[in-house]
Amino acid sequence: MSLEGKVALVTGSSQGIGQAIAIKLASQGASIVIDYRSHPEGAEDTLQQVKAAGGNCHLAKDHAPDGYVVQADIGSVEQVQNLVNEGIKHFGQLDILVNNAGMERRAPFWEVTEKDYDNVLHVNLKGSFFAAQALVQHLLDTKRTGRIINISSVHEELPFPNFAPYCLSKGGVKMMTRDLSVELGPYGITINNVAPGAIETPINTKLLNNPQELNALLKNIPLNRLGKPNDVASLVAFLASDDASYITGSTFFVDGGLLWDYHEQ
Numbered sequence: 571m572s573l574e575g576k577v578a579l580v581t582g583s584s585q586g587i588g589q590a591i592a593i594k595l596a597s598q599g600a601s602i603v604i605d606y607r608s609h610p611e612g613a614e615d616t617l618q619q620v621k622a623a624g625g626n627c628h629l630a631k632d633h634a635p636d637g638y639v640v641q642a643d644i645g646s647v648e649q650v651q652n653l654v655n656e657g658i659k660h661f662g663q664l665d666i667l668v669n670n671a672g673m674e675r676r677a678p679f680w681e682v683t684e685k686d687y688d689n690v691l692h693v694n695l696k697g698s699f700f701a702a703q704a705l706v707q708h709l710l711d712t713k714r715t716g717r718i719i720n721i722s723s724v725h726e727e728l729p730f731p732n733f734a735p736y737c738l739s740k741g742g743v744k745m746m747t748r749d750l751s752v753e754l755g756p757y758g759i760t761i762n763n764v765a766p767g768a769i770e771t772p773i774n775t776k777l778l779n780n781p782q783e784l785n786a787l788l789k790n791i792p793l794n795r796l797g798k799p800n801d802v803a804s805l806v807a808f809l810a811s812d813d814a815s816y817i818t819g820s821t822f823f824v825d826g827g828l829l830w831d832y833h834e835q
């Protein structure tokens with residue numbers, strides 16, 4: 571499973587799942603465009619770890635993967651397009667897009683503000699859509715194939731009370747993947763979703779610090795633990811590789827069994 575010679579853009583890669591994905595892809599030989607919105611120090615940390623992972627992957631020096639940091643708010647289409655173009659300009663090509671940047675806001679449905687609704691939908695859905703479009707335009711221009719992997723959520727299927735805009739955005743990402751798989755298949759471009767459950771990341775900080783809520787959640791996870799960012803990153807690395815070339819339009823859950831857990835007690 572090698573990604574030698576490939577270039578991957580991972581949105582939101584200054585922390586959490588995005589950071590783990592960036593490092594994992596580099597360990598398989600890919601150069602990485604690292605994107606951050608507001609944590610330059612996190613992006614710098616990712617860059618150092620990408621370089622170290624790349625240095626360890628036993629490729630000749632002129633093939634060794636590298637990293638490149640760009641600041642972009644995925645909620646802005648203009649900044650998304652600039653991010654993709656900067657990455658292409660720096661590395662001369664882009665092969666893999668991981669739409670990882672995401673956000674959520676907790677509020678009962680009747681208290682959701684227009685601002686929070688727009689922020690969540692713009693980052694999780696609109697940004698992913700236009701990042702994919704910019705990659706596809708580049709691949710068509712250069713007559714090359716590529717990979718799009720969206721980090722969705724169990725909540726592309728499962729209701730999540732008090733997080734309505736988040737669920738809407740992830741449901742949209744599910745349909746985006748199905749629709750684009752049909753449109754992009756003839757060009758050899760695949761698109762899939764990786765859908766995490768509860769993973770130990772900054773998006774979950776509040777939950778992780780609330781033992782009562784955390785225990786209630788653990789009761790719903792058959793494997794009885796939260797996931798680690800690396801549990802998600804390994805699957806992304808596989809989907810990005812040539813070994814996954816016949817897989818498109820699908821969602822793969824990484825949730826310890828959370829989605830299908832139902833019991834009466």
Ligand code: BGC
Nearest residue numbers: 674723724725766767768773
């Ligand atoms: C959300 C988390 C939540 C988890 C399981 C994720 O998509 O970001 O806040 O704990 O799903 O419900």
